[in-house]
Structures are given as structure tokens and as C-alpha cells.
Amino acid sequence: MNYNSNKIQSAFTKYLLRNNVVLLGMLSLLIIGLFLSTNTFATAGAIRTILINMTQRGVLAIGVSLVILTGNIDLSVGSIIGVSSILSALIFSIPFFSFNPASTLFGIFIVLIIGGILGSINGLFAVSLGINSIIVTLATMAIFRGLAYTFLGGNILYITNPFYLKIGRTFIGDIVPATVLMLFILFLLLFVFVERTKFGRNFKVAGANEKVAFTFGIKVKNIKFIAFIISGVLAALSGIIMCSQIGAGAPEYGKEAHIDAIIIPVIGGFSLKGGKGNISGLFIALIIIEVFTIGFVLLGWSFFLRQISRGVILIMVLVFDVIREKKLIQVQ
Amino acid sequence: MYKIKVKIGEIFAKEWGKRLILLFFLILMIIFFSINADKFLSIKNWELLVVNLTPVGIIAVGMTFLLISGEIDLSVGANLGLSSVIVASLYNNGVNTWICIIAVLIVGLFIGIVNGLIVVKIGVNSFIGTIGTMSIISGVAYVITNGLAIPMFSDKIDALTFLGLGTFFNIKFPIVILIIFYLFSGIVLRYTLFGRRVYQTGANEFVSRVFGIKVKKIKYINYMFCGITASFSGLIVSSLTGVGMAQHGSFTFMLSIISSVLLGGIALGGGKGSILGTFIGVFIVKVIYNGMVLLNTPYYYVQITGGAILLIAIMIYGTKTGSIFER
Amino acid sequence: MNNKKVVLEIKGLSKHFGGIKAIDNVDLKLYDSEIVAIVGDNGAGKSTLIKMISGVYKKDEGKIFINNEEVKINDPNDAKICGIETVYQDEGLIPILDVASNLFLGREKIQQNALGKIFKFVDVKYMKKETIKLLDKFRIEIKNIDAEVRTLSGGQRQAVTVGRSVYWGKKIVILDEPTNNLGVKEQKKTLDLIKQLRDDHGMSIIVISHNLYHVFELVDRIVVLRNGKIIGEKIKDKTTPNEIVSMITGLVSIQN
Numbered sequence A: 001m002n003y004n005s006n007k008i009q010s011a012f013t014k015y016l017l018r019n020n021v022v023l024l025g026m027l028s029l030l031i032i033g034l035f036l037s038t039n040t041f042a043t044a045g046a047i048r049t050i051l052i053n054m055t056q057r058g059v060l061a062i063g064v065s066l067v068i069l070t071g072n073i074d075l076s077v078g079s080i081i082g083v084s085s086i087l088s089a090l091i092f093s094i095p096f097f098s099f100n101p102a103s104t105l106f107g108i109f110i111v112l113i114i115g116g117i118l119g120s121i122n123g124l125f126a127v128s129l130g131i132n133s134i135i136v137t138l139a140t141m142a143i144f145r146g147l148a149y150t151f152l153g154g155n156i157l158y159i160t161n162p163f164y165l166k167i168g169r170t171f172i173g174d175i176v177p178a179t180v181l182m183l184f185i186l187f188l189l190l191f192v193f194v195e196r197t198k199f200g201r202n203f204k205v206a207g208a209n210e211k212v213a214f215t216f217g218i219k220v221k222n223i224k225f226i227a228f229i230i231s232g233v234l235a236a237l238s239g240i241i242m243c244s245q246i247g248a249g250a251p252e253y254g255k256e257a258h259i260d261a262i263i264i265p266v267i268g269g270f271s272l273k274g275g276k277g278n279i280s281g282l283f284i285a286l287i288i289i290e291v292f293t294i295g296f297v298l299l300g301w302s303f304f305l306r307q308i309s310r311g312v313i314l315i316m317v318l319v320f321d322v323i324r325e326k327k328l329i330q331v332q
Numbered sequence B: 001m002y003k004i005k006v007k008i009g010e011i012f013a014k015e016w017g018k019r020l021i022l023l024f025f026l027i028l029m030i031i032f033f034s035i036n037a038d039k040f041l042s043i044k045n046w047e048l049l050v051v052n053l054t055p056v057g058i059i060a061v062g063m064t065f066l067l068i069s070g071e072i073d074l075s076v077g078a079n080l081g082l083s084s085v086i087v088a089s090l091y092n093n094g095v096n097t098w099i100c101i102i103a104v105l106i107v108g109l110f111i112g113i114v115n116g117l118i119v120v121k122i123g124v125n126s127f128i129g130t131i132g133t134m135s136i137i138s139g140v141a142y143v144i145t146n147g148l149a150i151p152m153f154s155d156k157i158d159a160l161t162f163l164g165l166g167t168f169f170n171i172k173f174p175i176v177i178l179i180i181f182y183l184f185s186g187i188v189l190r191y192t193l194f195g196r197r198v199y200q201t202g203a204n205e206f207v208s209r210v211f212g213i214k215v216k217k218i219k220y221i222n223y224m225f226c227g228i229t230a231s232f233s234g235l236i237v238s239s240l241t242g243v244g245m246a247q248h249g250s251f252t253f254m255l256s257i258i259s260s261v262l263l264g265g266i267a268l269g270g271g272k273g274s275i276l277g278t279f280i281g282v283f284i285v286k287v288i289y290n291g292m293v294l295l296n297t298p299y300y301y302v303q304i305t306g307g308a309i310l311l312i313a314i315m316i317y318g319t320k321t322g323s324i325f326e327r
Numbered sequence C: 001m002n003n004k005k006v007v008l009e010i011k012g013l014s015k016h017f018g019g020i021k022a023i024d025n026v027d028l029k030l031y032d033s034e035i036v037a038i039v040g041d042n043g044a045g046k047s048t049l050i051k052m053i054s055g056v057y058k059k060d061e062g063k064i065f066i067n068n069e070e071v072k073i074n075d076p077n078d079a080k081i082c083g084i085e086t087v088y089q090d091e092g093l094i095p096i097l098d099v100a101s102n103l104f105l106g107r108e109k110i111q112q113n114a115l116g117k118i119f120k121f122v123d124v125k126y127m128k129k130e131t132i133k134l135l136d137k138f139r140i141e142i143k144n145i146d147a148e149v150r151t152l153s154g155g156q157r158q159a160v161t162v163g164r165s166v167y168w169g170k171k172i173v174i175l176d177e178p179t180n181n182l183g184v185k186e187q188k189k190t191l192d193l194i195k196q197l198r199d200d201h202g203m204s205i206i207v208i209s210h211n212l213y214h215v216f217e218l219v220d221r222i223v224v225l226r227n228g229k230i231i232g233e234k235i236k237d238k239t240t241p242n243e244i245v246s247m248i249t250g251l252v253s254i255q256n
Helices: A002-037 A044-069 A076-091 A101-128 A133-154 A162-169 A179-196 A196-206 A210-215 A220-246 A255-266 A279-296 A303-331 B002-013 B013-036 B043-068 B076-092 B095-121 B125-147 B157-164 B173-191 B193-203 B205-210 B216-242 B250-264 B274-294 B298-319 C045-052 C076-081 C099-103 C113-117 C124-137 C156-170 C182-199 C212-218 C241-247
Strands: C006-017 C020-031 C035-040 C061-066 C069-071 C086-089 C172-174 C204-208 C220-226 C230-233
Touching: A044 A076, A044 A179, A044 A196, A044 A220, A044 A255, A044 A279, A076 A101, A076 A133, A076 A220, A076 A255, A101 A133, A101 A220, A133 B125, A133 B250, A133 B298, A162 A179, A162 A220, A179 A196, A179 A279, A196 A210, A196 A220, A210 A220, A220 B193, A255 A279, A255 A303, A255 B125, A279 A303, A303 B095, A303 B125, B013 B274, B013 C045, B043 B076, B043 B173, B043 B193, B043 B216, B043 B250, B043 B274, B076 B095, B076 B125, B076 B216, B076 B250, B076 B298, B095 B125, B095 B157, B095 B216, B157 B173, B157 B216, B157 C076, B173 B193, B173 B216, B193 B205, B193 B216, B205 B216, B205 B298, B250 B274, B250 B298, B274 B298, B298 C076, C020 C061, C020 C069, C020 C204, C020 C230, C035 C045, C035 C182, C035 C212, C035 C241, C045 C172, C045 C204, C076 C086, C099 C124, C099 C156, C124 C156, C124 C204, C156 C172, C156 C182, C182 C204, C182 C212, C212 C241, C230 C241
Parallel strands: C035 C204, C035 C220, C086 C172, C172 C204
Antiparallel strands: C006 C020, C006 C061, C061 C069, C220 C230
């Protein structure tokens, strides 16, 4: 039986590689295309912008991909960003929290906890009560967004806490933001967690086949619930990073984040049905979306045109996901 | 706790039980608002309420058909916004009124066809797929207007102005349209073969297909119907407000339609529901919104309420086998 | 075998899924007023075979003859037009609809008046009446016929599906594991119903079953399928359960 599992393993690695080869190919084509069509792409400024945006989007994507892995979806992440943004701004307007790095950390911690609480509200309805997660997070998307506006109306609040601002604004060698390091670490953690730890591997199983997982003693409901909490916390973290970079918090931040939340994992190899996911693919997908985004900006497309293009990418990605599922079934 | 769950489950198990509770809730809401907000009970307010209810109500019918057959369309709000933008732009450029109307209806039909292609033909999940088309359609509307409103200038009474502002035997025209549309749709859904097919498609797609029912065709038709109702409502809104803008099709607007339909007893999985239920649901949601507006509640509380209503609605009517209390 | 009329004949029927041949060159005859059992182990191809006859699957090769005339069965409707009614393993009922709706699924009666002709209004009264008649005829007890069929017991549901095949069946009825999920009393009732189909209505019936006890109680002829091929046919009175078992498992292979 040993040689069978070896064969399965090498076939799996081949699939993994094959999957990523396609993505890497796409990425290279994109980069070459942009390189040729604009004269601003290969500049340090463009790369710097990509790296700046990458963290905030990447953190978000990691959280949502965990939820998708377990077979659910979290559309409310954008609204959680909004809540965490205005909340950060409010908290750090209190002198106590801007006193020193420790108190700043404490303030950040509070915001992250709130993100976790919002995530657990999603978990309560989608997992404990068993309601379809798309509708639940559609509803919480509205509820949380409204919540974000209750603090200060629609106003934007500036943040002056120097320690906080340092988070988003320290650079290594003037190009690479320090937050990118944090992103790398998070990705690494995610990889180790999902692929290597016993508990983490259960995420995939729980998402792939609930019933079977349950009979194997895996606490499916707990896992799904935890995924929502993590998504909430990471969405809050994403908001914190964003505000640190901008220097202000406003309730309308993250308005289109739910689109990214779906696109990046699916391009990265996560199936919307759950149970399938590829961390390295997620990373490459993140870069692809960043390149796309900056590409459109450099090509001079307006904000709304870019919105349309993201919608088109979403549809294409969804169609691709469906075709991929069908092809797999045929192969079997 | 379990006993309470079972008790609630018993009451909810009967269709009329749910309907009764909803009606009771509607009356409760009306009483609440009439006490707390003056002018709530005035005829003028109620006329305004029903007129403003018409766009939601008409789309809710299209959504009812679609949901019962097992699919959903989240792009209806964006569709309405785009339709209002298109009609305003054409109208201001002197295009013949009837051509404006027909052009917009064709756009609505086209959007329905595209949604149908993506969801029915290719097989993308209807929620996320229509979130994608919603994003694209609203983006198009915003690109055309650049975020601004397009006021419509009119000094005569023509088909378009009559649509929103005309009266028919002293009843505001939108109300007339609403009543006729609901009567017609209700009869089709309940008594005709097509109506039956819609229920069968949603109740169990696989078995229906085995018995020769053209499930895909039914869903396609419902998507096109939904699209047309959305653009038709766009015409009404443009006529009522005199403005065409992408903002007409807000996310909250779309949520209120879904909530109305769900509260009216249409199960998310399909196979259950009625036009009468939708009518009650639409009224409940509109009463709540109207009441809140009269009480001068800030927009964000309305938004939160909208999401909360959706959650409550789905808890009561989430699945085709009943509420979550019945599992 | 005997001098009776051949009602259904399939010649050279084959079906593959991907690289696997599920049904390989199968010939089968079905005579007038008889019950034939198709038996075989899991994966032998029983369900696939009858799904081709009932139109759910499209055959890859072979011909189907009804009353010695070749027919094309490309979808379930074609099968129904040819007079073939099928009772599926997972019941083929829509759980949240009532009995009458399920009975007339896909074949609803349109009202004969103007409303019916122009708007296709459905004749609900007629369908309900017919449903009550059918239930009475087969002595199927259902207290509330407006209830959703998922509230009925397994036996009642099975009775409804078999009853449906009687109501619409013209000549040929196929039953896929009709006694599978039933209690003992309900199994007996179902078997009686099937026998009624042959004796009182002169129908020809194909039954798929795992339960050799029921097979021997019910059928006239037994056909054994293994790996997509027919490896033997036996007349019930001329064989024993043991012989059938060994044919199914392949210990002995006997060609008739």
C-alpha cells in the first residue's frame, strides 16, 4: 500500500505545481503586458504601491480564504473594515492609547477583539443556527456598515498617534513597507497551520465533506465558527493597516472589499464549495490582483471603470471555478 | 429552551400560522408608528407610502417568481439605477418618450438574459454571480453619470410623466399599476401551468427534470421577467423623482426587496411562497421604513434595521422545509 | 421461451462512462403479462440499464423495440410516450408537493374552458378527483391528500409511486428496488400491488431487486447481470436462490 500513497502524493504535488504554473504564467503575461504598454509600471513607485496595498488586501484574503475553505463565505469583511477604521480613529483619539507603544498595542488589541466579536456574530447565524452564510453575511454586511456610521455619522477622523502611524509607514530601503514582512509571516503561519497542523488540516476536511468529517470526530461546527472569528479579526487588522497608511479612519472604508474577498481565493485555487485550497496559489492570486489594480490605474481608467473591471474579473473567475469543478468530475 | 423551540415550530408549521403572525406583526408596526410619529395615519402619508412602495413591490413580484424557482437576482437594484440613468439621458436628448421606455425595457430584458446565461447556462451560484453582475451594472451606471444625478426636464404630460405622476380616476397611477400587476401575477402563479412549473422547478429540480419539465427554460424566463420588472421600476422611479441616477439602485434598496420577499413567505430554497405573501412582506418592510423616516431616524439605523429584518426573515423562512425552528 | 407476444426488446445495448463500459452489448426480451427480475451485485449495471430504457440516460449503442417496432428513446418523455413508466429508487416524488401534484407531475390536466386554452389554467379539481379514485382503487390509505408527501410514511410514498405507474402505464412498468426502504408489512403491500399490475392490468414489468426472497415470490423470470453483461436467464420455477446467488457472484456462469 505504501507505493500507492507515494503515487498519490507525487500526483498531488504535480497538481499543485501545475495549478500554480498556470497562475505564474498568467502573472508573467500580465507583468510583461503592463511593462510594454505603460512606461510607469516598472518604476519603483509602482512596485512600492503594489507592496503597500498588498498587505491590507492580503490580510483580508487570508481570513476570508479560511472561511471559504470550510465551505462558507464572508461578505461582511468590507463592513468590518469600516467598523475597525472608525473605531481605531476613535480609540486613538483618546490620549491614554497614544501614550506609548504598549498602550497603542492595547488599543489595536481592542479593535481586533471587536473584529472577532463581529466575526462571531456571523458564526452565530451561519454556523450555530445553520443559516446560509451568503445571506447571513449579506445581512451583516448591511448591519455592520450601518454600525460603522453610528459612531460619528459619515465623518472622517484623523489619527495622530505616532506609534500607530509608524505601522503603515515604515519602509525598508524606501520601497518595501514593513507590513509586507508581517504579511509574509502571516502567510507562512497560515501555510503551516492549514497544511501541517492536525487542527488546521481539519479545516479542509470539514469543508470538503461535513458528514464524513463529523463521523471522524472532527468538530465541524467549531471549526466553521472559528473560521468566521479569524476572518473578522483579520478584516479588522486589514482596516487597521489601511488607516495607518492613510492616517485617518472613516466608516466607508472597505466598500468594495467583498469583491476582492471572493476573487482572490478563487483565483488562488480555493473552491467556493469548500474543502479545496492552495496557500501558495492564494499568494500568487493576491499579486495578480494587485498587478491588475495598479495596471488599470496606470492605464488611466477611472474609479468606476475599475469597479466594472473587477466585476468582470469576478464573473470570469466564477465561471472558471465552475468549469474547473466540471472538468474534475469528468476526469473521475 | 427546547420546549419553546418546539412550540414556535408548531405554530410556524402551518402556512396560515406564519401568515397570521406576519399580519399581526404588520398591525403592531402600524400601531407603533401611529402612536410615535404624527402624520403616520394621514391619507397623504399612506398614499405616498403606497406610491413609493410600487417600485419595490413590482420588483418583488419578479423576485418572487425567481426565488420560488430556486434562484435569486441581487442585481435588481443596480438594474433599476442603470435604467433610470438611461431613460433620463435619452429623454433629455429629445428622444421620443415611447422609444425611451422601450429601450429601457430592452436593457432590463438584456440584463435578465445575461444573468440567466451566467447562472442557468454556465451554472455559477446565483448569489455570487448576480453580485458580480450587480457590480458591473452599477459601475456602468456610475461611469455614465460620473456619480451625478441627471435631472429630467419636461413641460408636457407624456407617457413617462404620467407613469409616476398621473392619476386614474383620482388614484395615483403607480398604485393602479401595482394592483393590476399583483392581481395578474398572482393569478398566473397560482392557477396556470407556468406557475406550477415555477413551483416544481424550485421544489425539486432533479425530479422535475426527470419528469420532462424544462427547468432551465423556466429559470431563464424568470430571470428575464425579474430584469424587466427592475427596469420598469426604474422608469417609475425616474418619473416620480424627476431624476435619473445610479444611486437609485442602492444596496439597501436591494436588501429591502429580498427582505420583503422573504418575510412574505418565499423560501430561499424555492418551491414555497405566494404573491399574497409577498404583498404583505412588501408592506411590512415599507411601513417600517416609512415609520423610521417619519421619526427622523438617521440613515445608518435604517441600514442596520434593513440587515436585521433580512436576518429575521431568513430565520423564519429560510428553507423550503420551514423555519430554523422546525428542523 | 414461450409463445407470448414480445412487448419490449433491446438488442446490443451499450453505455460507457468515460473509459468504463457500464453496459456491454445487452440483449433482453420482455413478454406480455410477465414480471422479470434483473438481479446482480452492486455495480453490475442494473440501474444504468433501466435508465436507458426509461430515457434518463442516452444509450451509446443498440436498439430498442416496442411491439417489434424500433423506437428512439432520448429522454424521459420519449419513454413515457412509448408507454414505459418507471418507478425510481429514490422515489421520484417531490417532497414538498402533495399527492395529486406528484401524480400528475409533468402531465397536468389543463382546464377545458377558455381560461384553460388561453392561459393554460390547471384543472385542480379533476386531478384531485382522479387521485382519490386511484388511492381508493388500490386501497392506499392516506388521511389528508393535500399534505406534502414528505409527511407520509415510506410505504405510503412507495404506494403513490407505484400507483402513479399504474395510472399512467400503458404497457410496461419498470421498478428500481421497490421494496428497499420499507417495513415488512409495507413490502408485502407493494409486492401485491405489483402482482395486481400483471394480473389485473396485463402489464409487463421489470423489477430490479437485491432481495432474492422478494424476487422469488414475485417474478416469472430472472435475468442476471454482471459487469454490464447478461450472464444468464432463468425461469423462476426452474431455478433456486442458491443458483442465482452463484451466478451473481460469478462462481458459476451458466448460459441458457
